[in-house]
Amino acid sequence: MFDSRGDDQQIVDGLHAFIDQEILPIQNRLKSHFEDQRLYYGEDGRESPLVTAARRDARQKAAQAGFYTMFCPEQFGGANLGMRLWYVCWESIFHRYxxxxxxxxxxxxxxxxxxxHEVWEHASEELRAEIMPRLSNGELQGCFGLSEPDAGSDSWMMRTRAVRDGDHWIINGSKQWTSWSPTADFVMVYAVTDPGMFSQKRGGITCFYVPTTTPGYRLESVVKMFGHVGGEEGILSFTxxxxxxxxxxxxxxxxxxxxMLGVRHGRLANAGRTIGLARWAMDKAIDYAKVRRAFGKAIAEHQTIQNYLAENTAKLYAARAMAVDCATKADEGRNVRTEASIVKLFCTRAAFEIIDACMQIHGGMGFxxxxxxxxxWxxxxxxxxxxxxxxxxxxxxxQNLLKGRVDLSFA
Ligand SMILES: Cc1cc2nc3c(=O)[nH]c(=O)nc-3n(C[C@H](O)[C@H](O)[C@H](O)COP(=O)(O)OP(=O)(O)OC[C@H]3O[C@@H](n4cnc5c(N)ncnc54)[C@H](O)[C@@H]3O)c2cc1C
Incomplete structure (x- = not known):
């Protein structure tokens, strides 16, 4: 398998050393909370204030060390390091930890x-002056409010409206699934501002910064998933x-x-996250297969287990090659809209299949x-x-394929 090269590798090594020395000690101090969801979450399903404080501490330490903003524009204290390294760093964090x-x-x-993030380059000068120093140093944490109870895949069903009132806007509506909203200092809320354009699917949606202390904003509830007693996603209302x-x-x-500018970055991060987790699961499965014995030999010597491992490795190689190619094309300034979709689709599927097979290799221990x-998983x-x-x-x-817009050339 290929790995990151030259300077990139130095950055990845530095990132790991920083996490080992500065971040894991914070996490270890709250080990019981991170390992027991009855301590992690409070009665209302929100995470414990101790966890929120630890996360802020981690962000601020990462900002001081220069890692937090390293993929942001220079005006936000970043180094604009590019999508290839962005992918490699996400994958390496999830693989290692x-x-x-x-x-x-x-x-x-x-x-x-x-x-x-570069989306903030589109904010007004006043807003940037007001929040960027505290956002870039890790003090503030936001959330992204696009999805709604009736508008998930189909954003054209959005009901949240913003109406101009002189030099202000009045926002009414609700958002759902908003990650990190229970602990957020502000919401980036998307609202319909031109119903005519919107009904023709030509635009008509505008983004607003809304601090969570603004009158009329409410976190209605926390969405709990997979049997957990709390969650990170919220249902929000704007009155x-x-x-x-x-x-x-x-x-x-x-x-x-x-x-969509943000979401495209998010898709590559998610590819890195899932493939990193799949690599971590593979390391465990290989170790386990060598020591677990059945029918007189290590299970690694049974052909079926070998096939699981080999299939997983082929998927990992394909997924990583695809993600790095897409990220490199993005760094070359090419439009990777379709490639980012392909990477998101392929990497998340491959990662899930790999992790699932690793669970199977572990037998009952997989659960x-x-x-x-x-x-x-x-x-x-x-x-x-x-x-x-x-x-x-x-x-x-x-859709892009049928319009002749897919370019499968290599970076
Ligand atoms: C853990 C988590 C975190 C999230 N974080 C955020 C966040 O921070 N901010 C935010 O705004 N949103 C967030 N979301 C929302 C997420 O973006 C939506 O869940 C997603 O867009 C799908 O919308 P939906 O759940 O309403 O499903 P629906 O749109 O109702 O879709 C239901 C099913 O129909 C399928 N479907 C729909 N349309 C089509 C079609 N045209 N062709 C084929 N199949 C179709 C879907 O793929 C799906 O399988 C999060 C969701 C989750 C689960």
């Missing part, structure tokens, strides 16, 4: 949904929320393009809390739906 210990390492790189025009992000009626394979499975479902990726790949 795996399902049991990525809770805080997950936050050392800023993500478009919650931290500084006559009044925001100044300077809190608009991007052009009026062009919000959807802005959302035991002790191995934590289930946590990787859940994360990969969720990624079939987040950042656009895999069916929507198929739809957009096919």
């Amino acid at each position: 795996g399902a049991p210990t990525t809770q805080l390492p997950y936050f050392v790189l800023s993500h478009f949904t919650s931290g500084p 006559d929320v009044r925001v100044p025009d300077t809190w608009r992000v991007g052009d009026v009626d062009r919000g959807f393009d802005l959302a 035991a809390n002790e191995t934590r394979l289930y946590a990787a 859940i994360q990969a499975r969720q990624c079939f739906v987040t950042e656009g479902t895999n069916e929507i990726q198929l739809r957009s790949i096919a």
Whole structure:
């Protein structure tokens, strides 16, 4: 398997050393919380304030060390390091720390949904001056509110509206599935601003910055999933929320393009996250297969187990090659809209299949809390739906293909 090269490898090594020395000690101090969801979440399903504080601490340490913003534009203290390294770093974090210990390492790189990102270049000068220093230093954490109860895959069913009122806007509506909203300082909320354009699917959506202290904003509830006693996703409501025009992000009626700019970065991050977890699961499966014995020999000597391992390795190689090719093309300034969909579809599927086979190799131990394979399995499975479902990726790949817009040349 190929790995990152030259300078990239130095950055990845530095990132790992930083996490080992600065982030894991914070996590270890709260070990019992991270390992027991009855301590991790409170009665209302929100995470414990101790966990929120630890996460902020991790972000701030990563910002001080220069890792948090390294993929952001220079004006936000970043180094614009590019998509190839972005993918490699996400994969390397999840491969090295795996399902049991990525809770805080997950936050050392800023993500478009919650931290500084190039989407903020589209904010007004006033807003950037107000929040960027505290967003870039890791103090503030946001969330990304696009999906709604009746508008998931189909954003054209969005009901949240923003109406101009002089130099302000009044926002009414609701959002659902908003990740990290229970602990967010602000929401990037997407609302219909031109119903005419919107009904013709020509735009008409605008993005606004809404601090969670704004009158009329409410976190209605926390969405709990997979039998957990709490969650990170929330249902939000906006009732006559009044925001100044300077809190608009991007052009009026062009919000959807802005959302997609972030989502494309998110798709590569999710590919890295799931493939990293799949590599972690493979390491465990290889070790286990060598020591677990059945019918007089190590299970690694049974052909079927070897086939699982070999199939997984072929999938890993294909997925990583595809992701790195797509990221490299993006760094060359090429439009990778279709490639990003292909990567998201293929990598999340491959990762889920690989992790699932690794569970099978572990027999009953594959389901035991002790191995934590289930946590990787859940994360990969969720990624079939987040950042656009895999069916929507198929739809957009096919649409672009039929319009002759798919370019399968190598980077
Ligand atoms: C863990 C998690 C975190 C999330 N975080 C965020 C977040 O931070 N911010 C945010 O805005 N949203 C977030 N989402 C929402 C996510 O983007 C939506 O769940 C997703 O877009 C799908 O919408 P839906 O759940 O309403 O499913 P639906 O749109 O109702 O789809 C149901 C099923 O129908 C399929 N389907 C729909 N249309 C088509 C079609 N044209 N062709 C074929 N199949 C189709 C879908 O693929 C799916 O299988 C999150 C979701 C999850 C699960």
